[in-house]
Amino acid sequence: MSAPFKKLALIGIGLIGSSIALAARRHGLVDAIAIATRKSETLDEARALNLGDVYSLDATEAVRGADLVILCVPVGAYGSVMETIAPVLEPGTILSDVGSVKAFVHKILAPMVPKGVSLIPGHPLAGTEHSGPAAGFAELFMRRWCVLTPDADTSQADVEKLSAFWRGMGSQVETMDPAHHDRVLAITSHIPHLVAYNIVGTVADLEADTQSEVIKFSASGFRDFTRIAASDPVMWRDVFLTNREAVLEMLGRFSEDLSVLQRAVRSGDGAALEAMFTRTRAIRRSVIDAGQETAAPDFGRPHQSDIDTAPDSVVRDHGGGDDA
Numbered sequence: 001m002s003a004p005f006k007k008l009a010l011i012g013i014g015l016i017g018s019s020i021a022l023a024a025r026r027h028g029l030v031d032a033i034a035i036a037t038r039k040s041e042t043l044d045e046a047r048a049l050n051l052g053d054v055y056s057l058d059a060t061e062a063v064r065g066a067d068l069v070i071l072c073v074p075v076g077a078y079g080s081v082m083e084t085i086a087p088v089l090e091p092g093t094i095l096s097d098v099g100s101v102k103a104f105v106h107k108i109l110a111p112m113v114p115k116g117v118s119l120i121p122g123h124p125l126a127g128t129e130h131s132g133p134a135a136g137f138a139e140l141f142m143r144r145w146c147v148l149t150p151d152a153d154t155s156q157a158d159v160e161k162l163s164a165f166w167r168g169m170g171s172q173v174e175t176m177d178p179a180h181h182d183r184v185l186a187i188t189s190h191i192p193h194l195v196a197y198n199i200v201g202t203v204a205d206l207e208a209d210t211q212s213e214v215i216k217f218s219a220s221g222f223r224d225f226t227r228i229a230a231s232d233p234v235m236w237r238d239v240f241l242t243n244r245e246a247v248l249e250m251l252g253r254f255s256e257d258l259s260v261l262q263r264a265v266r267s268g269d270g271a272a273l274e275a276m277f278t279r280t281r282a283i284r285r286s287v288i289d290a291g292q293e294t295a296a297p298d299f300g301r302p303h304q305s306d307i308d309t310a311p312d313s314v315v316r317d318h319g320g321g322d323d324a
């Protein structure tokens with residue numbers, strides 16, 4: 001029986017691209033996988049990991065004849081990648097992506113999409129702090145959301161076909177307006193990363209200023225922040241450059257709420273602090289009950305919190321090499 005897609009072209013083969021390659025193949029969702037990336041070292045690594053069927057440094061070669069093309073590069077690279085591949089996208093092809101922002105993606109890609117090609121941007125709400133082809137794993141998308149942001153006039157049949165692809169990799173799929181996606185992700189993903197980058201930077205500066213061993217004696221709460229703050233610098237630079245308005249709006253709200261906590265600490269308002277912390281503890285429990293924390297432990301991989309507290313050798317085994 002033939003797979004739902006004949007040829008999947010993955011442009012970019014880091015954490016997300018390699019996870020799609022592994023999952024799509026494991027679940028028989030594509031007949032063939034073509035991989036393109038810009039650096040020969042990355043392509044060699046992908047080949048050594050046997051992630052695809054054909055490999056190329058030329059994205060047009062990968063895209064030619066593909067009925068599903070997924071951009072898996074940092075969003076700042078979309079313009080140049082699309083300029084390259086647009087002339088070889090064939091009518092009937094679904095063009096999608098995995099970028100962490102969506103309004104910018106519509107704005108940059110839509111004007112260049114040839115007639116007959118369905119643009120259906122997507123975003124799997126799943127990831128780790130690791131980068132590169134060796135970082136991927138087939139279970140990454142299991143029981144995680146994948147948000148698709150098609151335009152109102154996009155073929156429903158194509159949206160359903162792409163939804164089935166993500167469901168085939170274990171995800172739950174939801175369609176959403178791109179601007180709404182960007183506001184939701186600004187507060188649930190982008191600002192948490194900004195906070196982590198900030199607190200780790202502040203601690204490092206404090207250590208340098210006071211010439212004391214602040215990091216050495218940090219407890220596991222801070223270690224959790226260092227995991228997030230180890231996330232790919234280029235990817236996150238592009239997220240903040242391309243979701244600026246939503247991030248600034250949510251940052252305003254976040255700062256107001258932080259001021260309320262600051263005031264409670266300053267004035268010794270124990271009741272306010274306890275009420276807030278009780279509320280957030282309940283939220284954490286509901287997140288766990290909903291099974292949205294991480295899918296990794298059920299598939300024989302170490303749980304992320306095990307990784308964070310494991311000896312360095314275990315952490316190295318889990319993480320892929322970084323790829324620029």
Ligand SMILES: NC(=O)c1ccc[n+]([C@@H]2O[C@H](COP(=O)([O-])OP(=O)(O)OC[C@H]3O[C@@H](n4cnc5c(N)ncnc54)[C@H](O)[C@@H]3O)[C@@H](O)[C@H]2O)c1
Nearest residue numbers: 012013014015016072073074075077099100127128131132
């Ligand atoms: N890391 C996460 O947790 C996560 C989760 C969901 C979505 N995403 C999104 O997925 C996309 C890829 O992220 P990733 O974590 O797989 O990154 P990664 O760094 O692991 O991989 C990026 C890939 O893109 C290639 N690349 C980089 N710049 C390029 C360019 N200018 N032209 C062509 N190829 C280029 C790299 O060589 C690499 O193969 C990003 O848009 C990101 O926003 C990431």
Ligand SMILES: O=C(O)C(=O)C[C@]1(C(=O)O)C=C[C@@H](O)C=C1
Nearest residue numbers: 100124125126127128129188189
């Ligand atoms: O678990 C992590 O390391 C992640 O940061 C994954 C995470 C997130 O949840 O914020 C990061 C960016 C994505 O666009 C989607 C998922």
